[in-house]
Each structure stands twice: as C-alpha cells, then as structure tokens.
Amino acid sequence: MKPLWRQLFDSVEQNAAPLMQDATASPAFADFMKVAAKITNDVNRQGEAMTRQWLHMWNLPAAGDVSSLKKKIGSLENEVRSLQRMVEENQRLQRETLEVAQAAFVDEIDLEIDDNDADEAPVDLQVAS
Amino acid sequence: MSETQTKAITSPLTFLVEQSTKNMQAGWNITKHMLGIDWAKTSQSPRDEVYSDGKATLWHYRSNQVRFGPPVLLIPSLVSRAFILDLQPGNSLVEHLVGQGLDVYMMDWGEPDEADAANTLETYTHHMLPRAVREIDRRHQGSGVTLFGYCFGGVLTLLYAASHPEDPVANLVQLATPVDFEQMPKSMRIAGSGGVDPDHVVDETGNVPAAAVRRSFSFLTPTADISTIADFFEKAHDDKFLNNYQAMTSWTRNHVPFPGAAFRQTVTMLQENNAIVNNTLVLNGTPVDLADITVPFLNILGEKDHIVPPEGSEPLAAMIGSDDKTDLRLNAGHVGMIIGSSSRKRHMPAISEWIVERSYGSGEGPKSAAAAKVAAKRKPRAKKATRPRATKTAAAAKTGVAAKTGVAAKNGVAKKATEKAVAKKAAPGKKAVASKKAASAKKATASTNGTAPANGAAS
Numbered sequence: 196m197k198p199l200w201r202q203l204f205d206s207v208e209q210n211a212a213p214l215m216q217d218a219t220a221s222p223a224f225a226d227f228m229k230v231a232a233k234i235t236n237d238v239n240r241q242g243e244a245m246t247r248q249w250l251h252m253w254n255l256p257a258a259g260d261v262s263s264l265k266k267k268i269g270s271l272e273n274e275v276r277s278l279q280r281m282v283e284e285n286q287r288l289q290r291e292t293l294e295v296a297q298a299a300f301v302d303e304i305d306l307e308i309d310d311n312d313a314d315e316a317p318v319d320l321q322v323a324s
Numbered sequence: 325m326s327e328t329q330t331k332a333i334t335s336p337l338t339f340l341v342e343q344s345t346k347n348m349q350a351g352w353n354i355t356k357h358m359l360g361i362d363w364a365k366t367s368q369s370p371r372d373e374v375y376s377d378g379k380a381t382l383w384h385y386r387s388n389q390v391r392f393g394p395p396v397l398l399i400p401s402l403v404s405r406a407f408i409l410d411l412q413p414g415n416s417l418v419e420h421l422v423g424q425g426l427d428v429y430m431m432d433w434g435e436p437d438e439a440d441a442a443n444t445l446e447t448y449t450h451h452m453l454p455r456a457v458r459e460i461d462r463r464h465q466g467s468g469v470t471l472f473g474y475c476f477g478g479v480l481t482l483l484y485a486a487s488h489p490e491d492p493v494a495n496l497v498q499l500a501t502p503v504d505f506e507q508m509p510k511s512m513r514i515a516g517s518g519g520v521d522p523d524h525v526v527d528e529t530g531n532v533p534a535a536a537v538r539r540s541f542s543f544l545t546p547t548a549d550i551s552t553i554a555d556f557f558e559k560a561h562d563d564k565f566l567n568n569y570q571a572m573t574s575w576t577r578n579h580v581p582f583p584g585a586a587f588r589q590t591v592t593m594l595q596e597n598n599a600i601v602n603n604t605l606v607l608n609g610t611p612v613d614l615a616d617i618t619v620p621f622l623n624i625l626g627e628k629d630h631i632v633p634p635e636g637s638e639p640l641a642a643m644i645g646s647d648d649k650t651d652l653r654l655n656a657g658h659v660g661m662i663i664g665s666s667s668r669k670r671h672m673p674a675i676s677e678w679i680v681e682r683s684y685g686s687g688e689g690p691k692s693a694a695a696a697k698v699a700a701k702r703k704p705r706a707k708k709a710t711r712p713r714a715t716k717t718a719a720a721a722k723t724g725v726a727a728k729t730g731v732a733a734k735n736g737v738a739k740k741a742t743e744k745a746v747a748k749k750a751a752p753g754k755k756a757v758a759s760k761k762a763a764s765a766k767k768a769t770a771s772t773n774g775t776a777p778a779n780g781a782a783s
Contacts, residue, residue: 201558208554211547212545212547215546220510225520228519229519229521259528266438266528266529268439273378273440273443276377276439
C-alpha cells in the first residue's frame with residue numbers, strides 16, 4: 196500500500212496532468228513560447244553586446260569572441276571532414292571501378308579459355324617472345 | 325502468553341523495525357545518489373570501435389555466438405543518447421539481439437558542437453550511413469546489412485534506404501519512426517509554421533541546445549518529472565529500483581544538441597511540408613521516393629507511445645515499395661518497446677524473430693529474396709570460381725596480352741594492372757602465369773621466375 200503522502204500526490208497529479216497537457220498543446224502556449232523565445236534571444240543578444248563593449252574597452256575577449264572563434268574552428272573542422280569524405284569516396288569509386296574492370300578482364304580470359312577448350316587446344320604456358 | 329497476545333505485542337515492533345530499516349536504507353541510497361556514488365552503469369555490452377567519423381562512432385558488439393547474417397546496424401535518434409539501445413545487462417536490445425545469434429553494430433552519433441552545426445540531413449543519409457553500411461558489408465564479405473532505426477534514427481534510415489536503393493541493405497526495421505508530422509503532438513511542433521522561429525531556438529554554437537530538446541519532450545507530459553521524483557523518494561530503499569531509476573534518468577535527462585542545419589531542414593521539410601507523407605522529399609537536390617525501398621520491411625508501433633503516436637508512423641507501410649512488409653503493434657510506450665520486463669518477454673523476441681526469419685544461418689544461403697539479391701549482387705563471380713585453375717592459367721598465358729589489354733582499355737580503367745602484366749609478359753624468355761587471383765588488383769601477378777608448371781602454379 197502506498198504511503199499517505201504518495202496517495203495525496205497521485206490524486207493531485209492525476210487531476211493536474213491532463214490540464215497541463217492540454218495547456219502545453221494549446222495555441223496560446225505556442226504563442227507564449229514564440230514570444231518567450233524571441234525575448235530570450237533579444238535579451239541575450241543585447242546583454243552580450245553590452246558586455247562585449249565593456250570587455251573590449253579593457254582589451255579583453257568577450258564570450259562572443261570565443262564563440263565566434265569556436266564557430267570558425269568548427270567550420271574548418273567540418274570542411275576538412277568533407278574533404279576527407281570526398282577523398283575516401285573517390286578512393287572507393289576507383290577501387291570499385293578497378294574491380295569491375297579486372298572482373299571484365301578475367302571474363303575475357305575465360306571466354307578465350309572456352310574457345311580454346313572447344314578447339315581442344317594443347318596446354319602451352321610458354322609465351323611467345 | 326497466548327499466541328495472539330504475542331503477535332499483538334511483536335507485530336507493531338516488527339513493523340517499526342522494518343520501517344526504520346527501510347528509512348535508513350532509503351536515506352543511505354539518497355545520499356549515495358546525490359553524491360553520485362555507485363551510479364548505475366549503462367552501455368555495458370562488450371564492444372569495439374570500428375571507426376569514428378567526426379563525432380560519430382561505429383561500434384561492433386563482441387559475440388562468439390553469431391549464427392545468423394546479415395549483421396544488424398542500429399541507428400539511434402540524433403537528439404538522445406545511443407545507450408538507450410544497450411541500457412543495462414538484462415535490459416538491453418543489443419544484448420537480446422546478440423543473444424539471438426545476430427551480429428550487432430551501432431552508430432553512435434556522439435554530441436554535436438560547433439563543427440557539426442552545418443550538418444544537414446544529407447550529412448547523415450548521404451555520407452555517414454552509406455559509409456557505415458558499406459564498411460559493415462565489406463567486413464562481412466558482402467552479406468548485406470539489416471538496418472534498424474529508432475525514432476528519428478528511423479527517419480534517417482528511411483531517407484538513406486530510399487535514396488540509395490543500390491546499397492547493400494538486406495532488411496529494414498523501423499521502431500517508432502515519425503513520418504506523418506501532422507499527427508505528432510502539438511507541443512513537439514512549436515518551432516516553425518508561424519510558431520517559434522527556428523533561429524531563436526538555435527544557440528551560439530549553431531545547434532539546438534540539449535536543454536531545449538529536453539524541454540520539448542517534457543512539454544508532452546509536464547508532470548512526469550515531478551512524478552519521477554516522487555517515485556524516487558517512495559522507493560529509494562529499493563536498490564533495484566534505484567539502479568533502474570538512475571539508468572533511465574541518465575537517459576531521459578541527458579539529451580544531445582540537435583545540429584542546427586538538420587533542425588531547420590526537419591522543421592521546413594519534414595514538419596511544415598510533411599514531406600514524407602506528401603512524397604515531396606528532396607535530398608541533395610534529388611527527389612526521394614519511399615516506394616524505392618523494396619527490401620523486407622518491419623514497422624514497429626507503440627500503442628501507448630506519446631512521443632511518436634501510432635498514427636504518426638502508421639502510413640509508412642503503405643508508402644514502402646516492398647512486397648514483404650509487416651506492421652508490428654506493441655502495447656507499449658516509446659521506450660517501453662525496448663526497455664522493461666514486457667519488452668524482454670514479448671516485444672524484443674517478436675522483433676528478433678522477424679529479423680532471424682529474414683536472415684540466413686552460417687553456412688546456409690540467404691533465406692529472404694532480398695538477402696539473396698544482395699548476396700548475388702556482391703558475389704557475381706562465385707560460379708566461375710569453380711572452374712579448374714589449370715585450364716585458366718594455361719589459356720590465359722596462351723591467349724596473349726593484346727585481348728586482355730583491350731578489355732581493360734574498353735572499360736577505361738585498370739590500366740596500371742594490365743600494363744604491369746603486359747610489361748612482364750612481353751619480356752623475352754619469360755613465362756607468364758595469369759590466374760583467377762590476378763583479377764584482384766593487389767594480387768595481380770605475372771610470374772617471371774622460370775617455367776610454370778602445367779597444372780597452374782598461381783596461388
């Protein structure tokens with residue numbers, strides 16, 4: 196049997212949960228989130244601009260500078276990765292094409308073997324110079 | 325004293341002692357939990373790294389009981405930790421599949437940062453997944469791969485499989501895959517469609533922060549977090565409960581950032597345009613049609629899934645071009661399909677049974693048509709390999725070089741290999757041996773060391 200505090204909690208939760216779920220799924224909540232996201236974004240941006248100005252006055256790097264650097268490094272890392280993928284893809288394609296060509300090469304040999312077999316040609320490994 | 329009298333005195337005492345012990349145990353467990361001592365370990369199945377690609381890592385799970393092929397590649401979601409598929413011993417999809425004799429791989433996407441902000445859906449569907457599938461296929465001598473996508477990982481596998489029909493995918497398993505985004509919960513669709521501007525969700529790293537991802541899930545069941553805490557205090561004395569609680573919360577409260585570019589694409593293409601259902605998918609500038617997926621297909625839906633409701637993934641089967649497609653409806657939630665006692669007893673066996681039925685045993689031929697197709701495609705020269713080597717060797721030497729070179733030239737490649745053979749063969753007084761193995765670039769040799777025996781010396 197559940198303790199009394201849990202029974203009380205469950206009864207409140209059971210009543211509150213559907214209401215809260217409906218609230219978070221409502222258009223009003225979506226509007227609220229839209230406004231909240233915009234305000235948060237603007238406040239963060241303005242706050243960052245102010246602190247950057249102040250820190251730059253003292254010749255110190257701000258969070259925005261670090262973030263900008265990290266973005267540039269990230270972008271470079273991403274570019275290197277893309278190039279690496281391109282190289283690998285090219286190597287793979289070359290390998291596959293080579294395999295196909297070599298398979299065709301052996302096919303051709305096999306065809307000629309069949310011709311030779313039909314003629315009952317003697318086996319001769321000596322290559323004419 | 326009578327027995328009834330004894331009971332009347334001792335039972336309150338016993339009750340008091342039991343309660344005290346329970347409370348002491350709970351207090352100790354809560355202290356340990358707060359301090360992070362003996363925290364439940366996750367992802368314990370033994371595994372080896374195959375390779376890593378940026379933040380992503382391909383893992384191979386060790387097993388000495390592999391009985392079936394093709395291997396299974398698990399693709400978790402982009403926004404949650406991959407270890408949900410291998411939560412704990414006795415509560416792990418990976419462990420179950422390995423136990424059924426399957427060879428299991430998993431792609432762990434890792435934790436994106438600034439370097440991954442530009443990752444689009446194509447980064448996953450046209451680069452990372454093809455590489456993983458081809459690598460596994462290569463490691464298993466062209467056996468093909470059973471792809472198993474979970475949640476958003478399922479979306480990625482779908483898009484990949486549809487846009488790469490030539491790739492060696494033998495079977496496709498989709499678990500809780502959202503395809504009809506109009507059927508997804510409204511609180512999950514706050515971004516886009518005139519709602520929150522996606523640019524306002526993305527942080528300074530260029531990604532959607534993990535906290536925002538977590539918040540979007542918590543809006544679905546706003547009281548769930550408080551209920552979980554109540555559960556914790558009620559059952560903290562129970563070591564087993566605490567272990568499960570820690571393992572689960574370390575997953576549910578520990579999301580990963582969503583790469584910004586992929587997020588914008590998801591909002592615009594998949595959510596606003598509902599592109600999968602409307603068949604207007606475009607990846608890398610090319611239209612993608614799910615009807616191009618023709619491999620055996622399993623769509624697993626959770627009747628109680630509140631994140632991806634069954635209506636959200638129901639249309640999938642009708643859109644796939646496979647002849648062999650199955651809808652498996654489980655009486656479980658999003659995570660309950662792969663975690664928990666019901667999953668162990670019913671859900672996971674049903675899933676692995678489907679996979680095994682479409683696999684082939686070691687030493688057998690592929691059972692399914694698709695697996696056979698993959699095997700046939702990957703081993704096109706199996707029949708010719710049975711030809712007697714001596715004949716080939718002799719004839720290869722006899723037929724001369726011009727024809728061979730001609731074939732190679734016709735194909736426009738393999739010039740180096742053939743030129744090498746030409747040079748060696750043209751050398752006066754030398755004898756050449758061409759063998760089947762000469763077809764392989766590395767093994768292509770022309771023996772120049774004396775007279776080759778008539779029965780073929782090439783190995």
